[in-house]
Amino acid sequence: MNPSNLLSVALRFLAKLYPASKRWLHRFHGGVFPQYYKSLSATQPIRKAFIPEKLILPLEQPVGLPAETLVKVGERVKKNQLLAQASKDPQKALIVPVHAPTSGTVMAIQPMTLPHPSGLQDQCIVLQPDGLDEAIVNALEVDGSHPGSPEALKSTLLHAGIVGMGGAGFPTYAKIPNQRGKIHTLLINGAECEPFITCDDLLMQTRAQEIVQGALITAHALGASKIICGIETNKPEAIRAMQEAASNTPVEIRSVETVYPMGGQKQLTLELTGVEMPHKAHAVDLGLLMMNVATYAAIYRAVVHGEPLTSRLVTVSGLGLNKPFNIHALIGTPFSALAELAEPKVTLDYPLVMGGPMMGFQVQNNDVPVIKTTNCILANPPEPVAMQMPCIRCGECMQACPVNLLPQQMYWHTQAHEYDKVEKLNVFDCIECGCCSYVCPSHIPLVQYYRHAKSEIKAMHAEEKATELAKQRHEFKLARIEREKREREARLKAKKEAVKKEALAEESPSAKKPEATAKSAAEAARAAAAKRAAAQKQSQKSDDSNNPPIPPARLKAIEAAKKAAAQKAQQKNEESSASSKVNREPPKSEQDEKKPDAKSAAKAAAMKAAQKRTQAKKQASTESASEVTSAKKDARQRAIEAAKKRAAAKKAELQPMAEMETEQACSDSAFPQQADVKDNTTAATELTETTTSTPASEKETARRAAIKAAKEAVAKRKAASPSKTEQTENTATPKPDEDKRKKAIEAARNRAAQKRNAANESQQGDK
Amino acid sequence: MIEAVLIFLGLALLFGILLGYASVRFKVEGNPMADQIDKVLPQTQCGQCGYPGCRPYAEALANGEAEVNLCIPGGNEVMIEISEITGLEQKPMAEGAAEPKPKEVAFIDEDLCIGCVLCIKECPVDAILGATKQMHTVIEKECTGCEKCVPVCPVDCIEMRPVEVTTKNWKWPEPQTIQEGK
Amino acid sequence: MNRSMLSSSPYAHNNQNVRKVMMQVQIAAFPALMAHIYLFGFGIVIQWMLAVATFIVVEYSMLKLRGRPVWPFMSDLSALITVTGLVFCIPPEAPWWVVVSGSAFALIFGKHLYGGLGYNPFNPAMLGYAFLLISFPVQMTQWTMPLDITGSTLGLIESAQIIFNGAAHTHTMDMFTGATPLGELKTSLTQGVTALETLNREPYGLLFGLSAWAWINLAFLLGGLWMVLSGVISWQFPVAFLGALAGMAFIFHQVDPTLYPPVSFVLLSGGTMLAAFFIITDPVTASTTPRGKLVYACGIGILVYVIRNWGAFPDGIAFAILLMNIAVPLIDQYTQPRVFGHKLKG
C-alpha cells in the first residue's frame, strides 16, 4: 500500500468524524457533496429512440454567429441532410452546420423560444418528421480512415457539426490546434459530477469502445502521446466498461474522487495531470486537450461512419417524474415531449431545467428543443424558496469555492453595484459552479449575482470601447472637416491667384498708356490679392471669436485692393467700355462722370464698406445665434427650413455668377453663412410654412420649394448688386432707425455683393 | 509646560514639513483636466450640453466656464465624476432632463430617404453611410444615439430605435431581494 | 414577473440556514450552562431568562421601528447567541438591571443601529459586556463564589431574591461573592504577592483536581470541539487564539514564574474558552479569509494576554475582541486567498 493510498484511507476515516476533511481528498480547493440522485435514471436501461411530432432546430448556437439556412419551407429533407451552415469563414463565425436529425418536411423557419436562460426567441427551422427516418448514409463522405493531420480531423468535425457536448458548446474544430504535436496529453472527461445526470455514465457503459476509439482517432490526428480518462468513483460500472475497452490501448482510465465540481474542466485537469491552468491561459497552450466522453463518441461516429451529430444521449430525470430514463434523443426534440414520456407525477406546469440542478437553468418554455449541449432535462417540482437573509460572513461559500474566490466579497460589491471591484476580485474566474450558493446558510443566490455582475461588466467594457470608438471617430471627423476646409481654401486661393495673374498678364500691354500710378497700382493689386486671401482667413477667425477690431493690415489690404480694383475698372471703362461683354452689368454713367476723383471716392467707399462689413458680420453672427436658440421651439419646421436653405445654396451654385459667393459662404463659419443665405431664402421659408404633413407630398414640395427658392435667391442677389457705386452709396448712408435684423441682412447682402463685385472685376479683367 | 508647547510646536513643524514634502513628492502628474473630463464623458457628441461635442464641453469645464450638470446622456453619474475631477460642487441635473434613457440607435427608413446627405453632415461619428441621391443607412454599431440626425432630415425618415436584445447581449437580471419589501 | 423568471441555478441547497447554525451554537453552549448551574447556582438561569426576555422585546421593537419583517429576523436566533454570550460574562447574582441594560445595549447599539444582522462591525455581545464593565464596575466584578469554595450554591428562589431585591434574607452579598481568580491574581500581584503564591493559596479548592473555573472552561471546550467537528465554526479561530495565548503565557512564565501565571491557568481561567469557541467565532465581526482568521484570532490571543497582565481590567477579552474587530477589514484586505490559476501576489 503506497502512502497516498494510506493517507486517503485515513482521511476517509476522519471524514466520518469531521466531514470537511473530505475536501482534502481532491486536489482543488473546496467543492461540495450534494445528494446525487443518480440512481433514479442510471438504473433504467436506455430507452429506445423516439421521433417526436416536430423538431426545432435553432440556427443560433450557444457560441458564435447564427447559421444561414440552405432549405426552404415545404422542402422535404432526409436524415443527415445539411440544413444550414455558416455564411462566413467558419473559423471566424465559430459555428457548425445544422443537419436534419430525421427525414421530414420543413414546416417553417420562424422565431421560436431558445433553450437559453433569457427565454429569447430566434430563428429556428421547424421540421415535421415523416416517421420514415430515411437517411443519407455516410453524409460526410468519409472513407473511414483515420485522419492523419489536425486539419483533416478538423474539417470532418466541422462538417459533422460537433461541439463540446459537456457544457459550453464550443465548436470542437475550433478548439483543436492546427499544428500536430502541440497537444501531448488528451484528457477524457467522464467525471459527470452534477446530481441527477447519468447520460455520460450510461454512454460509457454502453459505448465504451466508441469513446476509446474516438479518443484514439483524435490522439492519432493530433500526435498526442498520452490519453487519460477521469471517471468519478460513483460510477463503478462505467469505470469497468471503460477499462475493458481501454485494455491494450494507451488510454489510461483513472477514477477520481466524487466531489462536485470534479467535472469542471480546470478542476479535472488539475486532478488528472497536476497542472493548474493559469488564469486566462488555454489548456491547449499547455499541450492539454480535454473533451467530454460524448464528444469523443461523436467524433468516432463522424470519422468512421460519416454521421453528423444529430442525436445525443439525454438524461430525463427529476423528482417530479415517475419513470426517469436516458434516451438517444434527436436534436430538436422538444423538452416537453421527452418529459411526458417519463410520466410526470403532476402536470408539468412548472419550468423544466436544462442541465443539472447545480449549473442548469430553467427554460422559459417547456417546448424548447434539445440542443447539442443538452445533457439533462430535469423536472423537479418547485420547492418553497427559503428566504434570503443578509450575509453573515460565515465564509462557507469561500470554503466551498473550487476556484478559491471570495464569493461573499464579490456579493457585497455586486449588491452595491461596484462592478469594478467585483472584477478585481476575479469574478471572471468564477465557473458558476454554484457551490457557494449551495452552502450559503443565508440562501443568497450568489451565482445569480455573479452572472449579473459579469454581464454588467461585459456591457460596461463594451460601452467603454464604444465610447472610445465614438471619440476617435468624432475626432477623425473633425480633422477631416478641418482638412477639407483647408483644401477648399487653398483651392480658392489658387484660383484667385490664377485669375489675378491672368488679369495682370492682360493688363501689362496696356500698362504703358496710363499715368504713372498704373505701375504701382498693379503692384498693389498683386500684393492685395495675396493679402486678401490671408485677410479672409483672418476675418473668419475674427468672426468666430467676435473680435471687434479689424487688424490694420487687413484694412490696408482691403483698401489697396479696392484702390486697385477701382483703378482697373476705371481703365477698362475708359478704354474698352464698348467691348465689355453682355453678361456683365451695364456700367453706370455716374462712374464715368466722376472719373477725375474716382480714385479717392473708391478709396473712401472701400474704407466704409470694410468697416460696415465687419460690423455687419458681428451683428449677423450674434443675431443668427440668437435666432438659432429661439428657433429650437419648433425644431422640425426649422429643420426643414434649414434643408431648404441649404438646398437653395446648392442650387445657387449652379449659377456661374454665384459660384464664387457660395464657395466663400461655405468656407465662412456657420453663423455668417446662415445670415448670408437667410435673405436669399425668405421666400423659401414662407413656402415651408405651407408644407403638408404626409412625407410624400412633403418630399415633392421640398423639391419644388428648393428650386424656386434657389431661383429667387439668384434673382435677388443679382438685383442686390447692380453696381459698385450704388452699393457704396447705400452703405455710406446707414439708416439708424432700422431694426437690427434688417441691418444685419442688409450688411450681409452688401458684403456678398461686394465680394462678388471684386470677383466680377477680376473676371472682367480676363476678358 | 514650556517643553510641552515646544514639543507640540516641533511636532507640528515636522508634520507640516512631511505633508508638504509628500504633496510635492507624490503629486499626481495627471493628464490635463480637460482630458480627464473628456474621458468620463459619454462621447455621444450629442451637443445637449450646449457645446458642439464632448471635447468642447470638457474644455469649457476645465476652464471653469461650464456647469457640471450639463451632460444629459451622462446623467448624475457623469456629473459626479466631473465634480470630482474639477472640484466643483455637485449640482442636480436640470429637471426634466434627469433620466437618461436606455440607449437607442438611429434607424433610417430607406424607402423614404431622398439621399440628401444632410444627416451625414450632422452625424458626429460618421455612422451614416450613403451618397447623394442614394438611400442612407446607419451603422448600428457605431451610432452613439445622439439624435442629431433626426431633426435635420427633411423627410423625417430617421427614427431612434432601442437596441435589440439578443442572447449575446442579454443581461442576467439582478436577483430580487425578497427580504426588503414584504 | 413570476418568480421562476428570475431564479437561477443552483436549484439545490445543503439545507443549512442561519437559524440552524445559531441553534447549533446554542446547543454547544449547553454543557457549559450545566456546569455553571452546578457550580454557581441557578443565578445564571434567571439571568438568561431575563436576557431572553430583553432580546425578544428589543428585537421586536427594533425590527418594527426599522420597518423590517419581524418574524424571519427574530427567528434567525442570532440575537439569542448574542445574549447567551453576554450572560456567561455577567456575575450570576448581579442585579437584574445589569443584564437587561447590557443585552439591550448590545442589541441596539451593537447590531440594529448598524443595519442589523450582518452589518455590525463590532461583536454585539462584547460591546454589551464592555459597556457594563465600564458603567457598573462593582457589580460586574463581584462574582458568586463557586461551589468548591462555599460548599453550597444558591437555589433558584434565593438567586431570584438577590437578583431582584439585592439581598436574600438568609444571605448578604458579601457572604458569597468575591473576585474571580483572575481578579484576585491581579489584586495580589499589586500587593506584592507572587502569582504562584496566589494560585496555590488555599481558598481555591479543587474539584477532581481542577478549580470551578477550569471546569467551566472545559465545558466550553467540549461544546466548542463539537462545533468545530460539525463545521459550525472554523478551526482557525480556537486554534490560533488558544495557540497565541498559550504561547504568550509559556514565554512569560518561563521568563518570570513569580509574576506570570502558568499556561494551564491562563487557558482555563476567565472567559478564555468561551471566547475561543463562542465569541471570536461570531462570523459577522470576524475576518473571513482563512489566513485572516488566523491573524485575527492570534491578535486577540496576544491582546488578551497583554490586557490581563498589564492592563487595568482582570480579563481583557472584551477589549481585545473589539480592538481586533476594528482591524478586520484591513486583515481581510491583505489575506485574500490565491485564486485558482493566479500567481501568488507580491
Ligand code: SF4
Ligand atoms: S459559483 Fe463561482 S464563486 Fe461560487 S463557488 Fe463556484 S466558482 Fe466559486
Ligand code: SF4
Ligand atoms: S455563505 Fe452566504 S452568508 Fe456565508 S459568507 Fe458566503 S454569502 Fe455570506
Ligand code: SF4
Ligand atoms: S451632452 Fe452630449 S455632447 Fe455634451 S458632453 Fe454630454 S454626450 Fe457629450
Ligand code: SF4
Ligand atoms: S437626412 Fe434624411 S433624406 Fe437626407 S440622406 Fe439622411 S436620411 Fe436620407
